[in-house]
Amino acid sequence: MSFQKLDDLGRRLEALEHALSILGADEATHMAVGGGEKRAEAMSNLAGMYHAQATAPEIRDWIDAARNEDLSEDQGLALNELERAYVNATCLPTDFVQRRTAATMRSEQLWRDLRAKGDWDSFLPALEGVVALVREEAALRAEATGLAPYDALMDHYDPGNRTADIDLVFDDLKSFLKTFVPEALAVQEERLARHPRKTLNGPYPIERQRELGLAAMRAVGFDFTHGSLAVSHHPFCGGVPTDVRMTTRYRTDEFLSSLMGVLHETGHALYEQGLPKDWSHWPLGKARGMGMHESQSLFVEMQLARSPDFWHFMLPQVSQYLGKEAIPGWDIADVLNEVNFVERGFIRVDADEVTYPLHVILRYELEQDLVTGKLEVSQIPEAWDAKMTEYLGISTKDDPKDGPMQDVHWPGGAFGYFPSYTLGAMIAAQLGAAMKKDLPDMGEQMRAGHFTAINQWRADRVWTQASRFSTPDLITRATGEPLNADHFKNHLRQRYGK
Amino acid sequence: MSFQKLDDLGRRLEALEHALSILGADEATHMAVGGGEKRAEAMSNLAGMYHAQATAPEIRDWIDAARNEDLSEDQGLALNELERAYVNATCLPTDFVQRRTAATMRSEQLWRDLRAKGDWDSFLPALEGVVALVREEAALRAEATGLAPYDALMDHYDPGNRTADIDLVFDDLKSFLKTFVPEALAVQEERLARHPRKTLNGPYPIERQRELGLAAMRAVGFDFTHGSLAVSHHPFCGGVPTDVRMTTRYRTDEFLSSLMGVLHETGHALYEQGLPKDWSHWPLGKARGMGMHESQSLFVEMQLARSPDFWHFMLPQVSQYLGKEAIPGWDIADVLNEVNFVERGFIRVDADEVTYPLHVILRYELEQDLVTGKLEVSQIPEAWDAKMTEYLGISTKDDPKDGPMQDVHWPGGAFGYFPSYTLGAMIAAQLGAAMKKDLPDMGEQMRAGHFTAINQWRADRVWTQASRFSTPDLITRATGEPLNADHFKNHLRQRYGK
Structure with a gap:
């Protein structure tokens, strides 16, 4: 039976993926410093085996033959996703993939060096090479999928997302934010005049911060029989659904950045841990896409963990784990002053949730062009500066380091990825609004540290659905309406508005 | 070029081995408890890919064709070892391997359950099945290698070892030990009457024991840029030469078992870290075999770390890392009373270095038969009891749990492995004697905590030689004489005799 052959192939690919995921997480957490070269060699060889097995020509025949087999509904859905994965994996010729890999690796290395120096001129030729290849890739993907070139890139990260839909939502959000950012800043100024920011009382020993982070993970539902928390330079959520490898990093002068980072990554982890176990070797069993994944991390971080209800529960935990004198005299408002602080800035990854979308929309517009x-x-530098000035009122003229050189995405050839961040924030807000209808006491539950019903709601509507539906369909099914900016706007108004 | 094809194959196999080694070490150290099932599935699939690639029929043609190519001396040696690995991997038919894997897995699982109950009768049929398959395997390996059946099994673990040679050496050692064990026990009794064993002053916090272990590893030459120490239930030395994963376990009531275990595993680790890097993807570049590997761990543990000279250096470190009151009033003789304590016992893994060989020789004799x-x-139970009574003067009659059911080797189908332990001890003593001729101040160097010359000597003669020579040839080249029991006997006499 051909479907059985695809199923067996899925298990072999899952084994290689398992190895690559754990080796990747291990590299950032437990590998000895001198082990990097051999690790890179091994992972590149394993990735080569994966690609060779995932793109074998007989798979096309198996898929076609399986169409005529007596399949269950799940198997039928699995076949659709298998075909999507196969088309995505085979639509780029091998020699093109090699050229692109070589170019983006070189460009990324160059970027790491030149970014620190802000040397745009030296970096320009490398990025031009990457963009030329990305245009070629977009054309190839467009040909294979029948989509427009940029849509074909975006579809790779979030199946079903189209500029025709997203432009409308982003335009709505952009025009809202142009007036809302000044409003939020004025509200904040007024509030801080009445209730100034307090100082922290560090140092905060790492071991205690770790215990606090673990307690927060446990509270919001992380399953420690299927995952763990370690330390890495850049926090991530990796591993496999049965063994999720989460990381954080610590500073001893403050504890909020690590704690909020842990909560963000826990959102990703819950999605992975909640995927259907029986489908783990099928593309159907994977998380839907980058936007959906980000919606799950931002749900925990933004919808839950930056709210007053959450801190009603969390503040006593801070005293319990960091000591009574950790933040003497702080109340919930003091914490919110910190975790919801709004500021116009140059750097996307440092941005708060109000200004963040403008950073993303800027990139989304530029990368389409x-x-x-x-x-x-x-x-780029001129266009970047013009948009930064228009959207955020700050100029990056003659400052490429804090402008178009700040992100790794373009040097790495990842075009079509940026929108996922803000789509994630909007999906999270839309899910939050829908959840509140079903769970009107959601706030009280959080205050009591009860996250079971909140998680069950997301498990039913998102996690267990895995890749059954396109991103837009999944959103509509989960929330009862197509993606729109209203819920995110309401969320921002409520948290930061007058 | 055919050699080039073999070289490329070697790199792919190295990648799969790398994944299996790191995933194996990770499973015992950092994996979440619920991750085991998927990990086993992934590793079994990766092992299947390894086997399929390592036994592909075209490899035979490549080897034959490469014989006519213009190869360097190293490439010629590499080709010999590649052929040896290929013959070993292909001499068992696939359906036989599947039958054997199924039988030994079942038998091992059964053993884990029945051993605790000492239920030999229920275990008997499973072990009979395994032994029947081992006889079949020995015949198949004998046919492929031209060796006698048991030699063919042993050759798999230690290339070149033959019962004809080892019988002589083991018989010599056995007759020596029959009289020496009572002598050593009498000497000990007399010494302890004058100088009784002291009590420890625990608890010893794990974090401090860890620091002490790391200091000991560092002192004897472990390279922390290419390896690390973690915790696992059963200590091991795994990973890859560029990233050696060592483990230990801790008790808080005493610290010597963890420290001595760490030093033992460090001996294995130094061998791995000292292998020639350019050959890491060839069988030629691997450690020679189990006996040689054990000689390196026992060299550090027995030749170095249980000597007075070593403790001259180590004792102040104990105070430094565990505190001044860790072992108040202890001198070197007190430590040696503990680490060199001799005792007749039932259990091989608990045995001291004087009685240990008798446990091994008993098994070596029985498994040949x-x-x-x-x-x-x-x-087996009757034969086991007869030999235990003859060699160690203790009976295991009606006690299969502490008799033939104590080891995992036979339930797991590993016949021909046991001799490696005592061969390792003898090789270590023979290396120690040869080293003393070249480095007459070896003892003073240890007292000063200097291990560079000691390590360089082993690196030159053992580590960098990898699999260039058979085990017997490697021993002769490293020490100037064939393996014999004299040096080990001298070592025991000097440490434990009158």
Whole structure:
């Protein structure tokens, strides 16, 4: 039976994926420093085996033959996703993949060096090379999928997302934020005048911060029989659904950045841990896409963990784990002053949830023009500065380090990924609004540290659905309406508005 | 070029081995408890890929063709070892391997359950099944290698070892030990009457024991840029040469078992870290075999770390890391009273270095008879008891738990492995004697905590030689004479005799 052959192939690919995921997490957490070269060699060889097995020509025949077999509904859905994965994996010729891998690796290495120096001019030729290849890739993916070039790139990260839909939602959000950011800043100024920011009372020993983070993870539902927390330079959530490898990093002068980071990554982890176990070797059993994944991390971070209800529960835990004198005299409002602080800034990854979408929309607009050829790489700094000035009122003129050189995505060839961040924030808000209808006492539950019903709601509507539906369909099914900016706008108004 | 094809294959196999080694070490150290099932599935699939790639029929053609190519001396040696690995991997038919894997897995699981109950009768049929398959395996390996059946099994673990040679050495050692064990016990009794064993002053916090262990590893030459120490239930030395994963376990009531275990595993680790890096993807670049590997761990543990000279250096470290009151009033003689304590016992893994070889020789003799069919499985308890009584003067009659059920080797089908332990001890003593000729101040160097020259000597003669020579040839080249029991006997006499 051909479906059985695909099923067996899925288990072999899952084994290689398992190895790559655990080796990747291990590299950032437990590997000896001198082990990197051999690790890279091993992972590159394993990735090669994966690619060879996932793109074998007979898979096309198996898929076609399986269409005529007597399949269950799940198997039928699995076949659709298998085909999508196969098309995505085979639509780029091997020699193109090799050229692209070589170019992006070189460009990323160069970027790491030149970014620190803010040397845009030296970096320009490398990025031009990458963009030329990305245009080629977009054309190849467009041909294979029948989509427009930029849509084909985006579809790779979030199946079903189209600029035609997202443009509308982002435009709505952008025009809202242009007036809302000044409003939120004024509200904040007024509030801080009445209730100034308090100082912390560190140092906060790492071992205690770790215990606090573990307690927060446990509270919001992380399953420690299927995952763990370690330390790495850049926090991530990796591993496999049965053994999720989460990381954080610690500073001893403050504890909030690690704690909020842990909560963010726990959102990713819950999604992975909640995926259907029986489908783990099928593309159907994977998390839907990057936007959906980010919605789950931002749900925990933004919808739950930056709310007054959550801190009603969390504040006593801080005293319990860090000591009574950790934040003497602080109440919930003091914490919210910190975790919900709004500020216009240059750097996306440092941005708060109010200004963050403007950073993303700027990139989304520019990368579409880069892919279509409306914009050339040499014109990026000027275009970037114009949009930063328009959207956030700050200029990056002559400051490429804090402007177009700040992110690894473009040097690494990842075009079509940026929108996921803000789509995630909007999906999270839309899920939060829908959840409140079903669980009107959601706030009280949080205050009591009860997250079971909150998690069950997301498990039913998102986690267990895995890749059954396209991203837009999954959103509509989970929330009862297509993606729109209203719920996120309401969320921001409520938290930061007058 | 055919050699190039073999070289490329070596790199792919190395990648799979790398994954299996790191995943195996990770499973015992950092994996979440619920991750085991998927990990086992992934590792079994990866092992299947390894086997399929390592036994592909075209490899035979490549080896034959490479014989006619213009190869360097190293490449010629590499080709020999590649062929040896290929013959060993292909001489068992796939359906036989599957039958054996199924039988030994079942038997091992049964053993874990029945051993605790000492239920030999229920275990008997499973072990009979395993022994029947081992006889079949020995015949298949004998046919492929031209060796006698038991030699063919042993050759798999230690290439070149033959019963014809080892019988002589073991007989010599056995007759020596029959009189020496009572002598050593009498000497000990007399010494302890004058200088009784002291009590420890625990508890010893794990974090401090860890620091002490790390200091000991560092002192004897472990390279922390290519390895690390973690905790596991059963201590091991795993990982890959560029990233050696060592483990230990801790008790808080005493610290010597963890420290001595760490030093033992460090001996294995130094061998792995000292292998030639350029050959890491060839069988030629691997450690020579189990006996040689054990000689390196026992060299550090027995030749170095249980000597007065070593403790001259180590004792102040104990105070430094565990505190001044850790072992108040202890001098070197007190430590040696503990680490060199001799005792007749039932259990091999608990045995001291004087009685240990008798446990091994007993098994070596019995398993030869089991393989040839001179002994049947049902006769093991009686034969075991007879030899225990003869060699160690203690009976295991009606006590299979502490008798033939104590080890995992036979339930797991590992016949021909046991001799490696005592061969390792003898090789270590022979290396120690040869080293003393070249480094007459070896003892003073240890007292000063200097291990560079000691390590360089072993690196030159053992580590960098990897699998260039058979085990017997490697021993002769490293020490100037064939393996014999004299140096080990001298070592025991000097440490434990009158």
